[in-house]
Amino acid sequence: MKFEEIKERAAKAKQDGQEIIVVLGLGFVGTAVVANLARTMAKAKRMFFVVGLDRDDAPGREKVARLDAGRAPTYANDPSLETVIGAAVKEPRNAIGTTDPRVISLADVVISCINLDLVREPGQTEVLDCPTAGYAVAMKMVGEHMQPGTLVTVESTLPLGCSDRVLYPALCEGQKKRGVDVVEDPPMLAYCYERVMPGPDYLDSVNNFWRAFAGIDKRSSDRAEAFLAKYVNVEKFPLWRHKTIRAAEMGKLLENSYRATNIAFIEEWAMMAERVGVDLFDVVRSIRLRKGTHDNMMFPGLGVGGYCLTKDALLAAFGAQKLLGVEAELPVSRRAILTNERMPLRAVEAIEKHFEGGLAGKRAALIGVTYRPGVADTRSSPSEIVARELVKRGVEVRAYDPLIELWEEFPEIAMSKDAASALTGADIVVICLPDAHYKNYLPDLLKQKLARGSIVVDAWSLITDALGAHCAENGIKLVVYGRGDVPAMKA
Ligand SMILES: NC(=O)c1ccc[n+]([C@@H]2O[C@H](COP(=O)([O-])OP(=O)(O)OC[C@H]3O[C@@H](n4cnc5c(N)ncnc54)[C@H](O)[C@@H]3O)[C@@H](O)[C@H]2O)c1
8 A cells, every 4th residue: 555545544643642653574474463453452442554565576565555545465264363354454554565665754663573584504513604694684674764763573483682782783873874872762672572373373373471671771671561451361371570571582582492402302103112012192181181281292193394393492592692692502402403303204204115126116195284283384394305315315295284375495295186086096195284184084084095115203192092003013113203002014
């Protein structure tokens, strides 16, 4: 939408008592933030007029066009996103999209949800890069356009030290370029990391959840606290105010590293269980009964995917070393990243071992390609690692996932319309995810479809005793992550 029109509508929204919020970046996080703010009400009135701002490139323009048409700019399988955005855009028209950065000059608050990637070669965690300079350019641009008194909050996950060493100086630089005396009138910056949980409660997880934050100074912290309290359900989920902005950065990184490390830890035990003939799922289930200390122990799986758990521990290491100039050994966290990265390769190794003569010309079916069950996000999914390794070895790969029609990261892979067509004629099956759509009927379907000599790698222990017995009797190799008790195939 054109700047002049947005300006006019924002002025009217101001008269109606709404705050003007610019959300920078309309990806997975930005989409949920726009929808959540647009639906926020107080005394039967919408509180915010929300402008979604993305880059002026083809993907950015497409997201903006979707928002303007009342659609979620980024697809996530929470239907309420579409409903809420559709309703806001149509009437009361308090959400719009643009690629024109001049809208920042209208904002009371700018929320940055842009991506900040970690760059590294797989198989090592020592040589790391993170394009913080690109984020600084975005912050400088915000500083160049925003009015003094605007609050800038950042929801992106940041390397340690990024807020005070990179983003704040860039924001100040932008303000200075605009002629603002930043000593007299310093800009306000807060870090309010996002905990949005991909899945069917995506939207609700923005405001019906514990939120933590800190500002660059007391004034920024106070302002951020007041702003968050307007849309977070603080009665049920009181805000957590960190002592410093760096502590808030560490909060997000530690939270995700803790989870990634727990997953790697159980992977060690999965391999042990397979070797010594034990069903680790059974063992973990019994341990999880110890409420309070052990009830969130992980189960084995194909690996760790998604945009966050695969990088966040390394963002801490990168920031400490490169931005703050201190040692950042983090040996357990780094080891966990490498262990997790290897998890999907175990499936490929098992398949190679089964077909001793090589894999060229075989047909594989991958069941589940997103990084998490019930989440329509394929970024860094472990299934992609399996698919790429199999294709490299000459395997024809097909895949089925009820949430995915086109595999964006790997469009060459044919997506089947249902599990049965994916499995037809397959010599290799990898059960990559335990999606509720198919987990109950898949064992029976496998029984019907699999031929002698084929192999099933089940990363989630979906197999039933009946399927295990069928495979053993009919010369079908069955490998189950974390299960050393699977009946051996009869010769
Ligand atoms: N996906 C999640 O579930 C999740 C959860 C918590 C935190 N995070 C963090 O939030 C951040 C964003 O993640 P995401 O998954 O939404 O990423 P994403 O890649 O889906 O979206 C980023 C968006 O920002 C836009 N963008 C990039 N640079 C821009 C610029 N200079 N100006 C305007 N727009 C720009 C991109 O075009 C894209 O639309 C990351 O730091 C991520 O680690 C993500």
